[in-house]
Amino acid sequence: MESKxxxxxxxxxxRSQSAWNEIIAxxxxxxxxxxVASVLVYSLKSPASIPRxxxxxxxxxxxxxxxxxxxxxxxxxxMPGYRRSYVNExxxxxxxxxxxxxxxxxxxxxxxxxxxxxxxxxxxxxxLNTWRDPLYQRRWVTGGLCQCDFVxxxxxxxxxxxxxxxxxxxxxxxxxxxxxxxxxIDFNESGGSTNSSSSTVHWGPTNQIDQRSVPIDxxxxxxxxxxxxxxxxxxxxxxxxxxxxxxxVEIPHIPMRLDIEQRTMCQSGFQCPRVPVSxxxxxxxxxxxx
Numbered sequence: 612m613e614s615k616x617x618x619x620x621x622x623x624x625x626r627s628q629s630a631w632n633e634i635i636a637x638x639x640x641x642x643x644x645x646x647v648a649s650v651l652v653y654s655l656k657s658p659a660s661i662p663r664x665x666x667x668x669x670x671x672x673x674x675x676x677x678x679x680x681x682x683x684x685x686x687x688x689x690m691p692g693y694r695r696s697y698v699n700e701x702x703x704x705x706x707x708x709x710x711x712x713x714x715x716x717x718x719x720x721x722x723x724x725x726x727x728x729x730x731x732x733x734x735x736x737x738x739l740n741t742w743r744d745p746l747y748q749r750r751w752v753t754g755g756l757c758q759c760d761f762v763x764x765x766x767x768x769x770x771x772x773x774x775x776x777x778x779x780x781x782x783x784x785x786x787x788x789x790x791x792x793x794x795x796i797d798f799n800e801s802g803g804s805t806n807s808s809s810s811t812v813h814w815g816p817t818n819q820i821d822q823r824s825v826p827i828d829x830x831x832x833x834x835x836x837x838x839x840x841x842x843x844x845x846x847x848x849x850x851x852x853x854x855x856x857x858x859x860v861e862i863p864h865i866p867m868r869l870d871i872e873q874r875t876m877c878q879s880g881f882q883c884p885r886v887p888v889s890x891x892x893x894x895x896x897x898x899x900x901x
Contacts, residue, residue: 664838664845664852671834671850672771672894679735680771680832680893690767693898697761700894701737706730709760713872717755722878729754735893739873741779742887751884753779755872758895762788762866767898769836769847770799770871773891774829777805778884780874783835785867793818794863798837798846803882805829810837810846810854814861821861823854832893839863840900869895 670689672682678700687695699707706712713725724747731738731754739754746752770783780803785796793813800809808829811822827833827848836847841864844856856862873890877883 662843662852662855662857664843664855667852669836669838669845669847669850669852670769672769672896678893679891680773682771682832682834682893684771684894684896685769690898692901693767694901695896696763696766696899697758697897698894700735701732701892702735704732706732706737706756709758710756711759713755713757717753717872717874720874720876720882722750723875724750724752725755725872726752730756737871737892739781739871739890739892740887741873741875741884741889751779751875751877753873753875754890755870755874757786757871758869761897762868763897763899764864764866765840765900767836767838768798768869769834769896770869771832771834771893771895772799772871773832774801774805774888775891776830776884776886776888777801778803778875778882778886779888779890780876780882781829781890782870782872782874784870784872785837785839785863786870787863788866788868794865794867796837796839796844796863796867799835799848801829803884808835808848812844812856812861812863814863819861821856821858825853839867869897 670685672685675683684698712727712730714727715725717723717725726744729740729752731740741751741753743749744752774781781801782797783799787794795813797811806828807824807826809822809824811820813820833848838845844862845852846854871892875882
């Protein structure tokens with residue numbers, strides 16, 4: 612969640628440098644052709660050089676028209692080598708046992724505000740709702756919660772979710788039980804976008820990060836997941852790994868829990884909605900190594 616953003620600025624040059632620009636353009640073309648060649652060479656490498664996670668099919672759920680997302684959670688034996696340790700479809704009207712809402716100002720999000728009344732369970736959905744709340748000077752207030760009573764070291768986590776619009780950042784992550792940060796594993800973080808998501812692992816005492824991104828329509832239902840093991844972190848969406856971390860120094864080896872939240876950073880000029888938006892969660896399913 613503490614990801615850094617870089618801004619590229621366009622530079623304008625006087626016309627007297629047009630010849631130099633032509634040389635730069637020629638060099639750029641050469642480098643571009645070289646990049647294409649590199650991609651072709653990579654694609655011709657043996658399958659052994661490609662992480663196995665990219666070739667593996669992961670569970671996405673079971674088609675079911677009675678679920679709001681059209682998909683029910685996967686079965687207890689859907690992950691070979693794992694056992695399903697938790698599943699919840701949020702069918703009641705209150706939060707399930709073991710879940711707790713956040714209140715107060717989110718760390719790392721100045722101007723943001725969590726409030727309990729922005730987390731609702733209704734019609735088979737866990738809803739995190741963002742709107743201008745009169746109770747907080749009409750600031751954009753968000754919902755967030757943790758599955759604080761369920762922690763494990765290593766496992767597979769799946770969240771079936773979508774957003775109704777952009778502005779607020781929707782985040783699904785693993786957080787250390789000790790509340791000593793880092794580490795942190797963000798496996799679906801919108802940054803306020805509706806057309807892309809990112810994954811970020813935070814590690815080390817100086818908060819080093821490894822961040823990846825994937826283009827995707829976040830207003831559609833997707834099954835997001837992460838498989839966290841001693842040797843890798845596999846980021847999943849809809850049954851496929853889209854990024855894999857294999858550098859062991861980045862991988863946490865301590866008990867962690869699942870957090871789901873929305874955040875705004877309106878004071879900073881970004882991650883700020885214009886209309887009320889929600890993050891909708893149909894179900895959560897988790898697996899432990901067997």
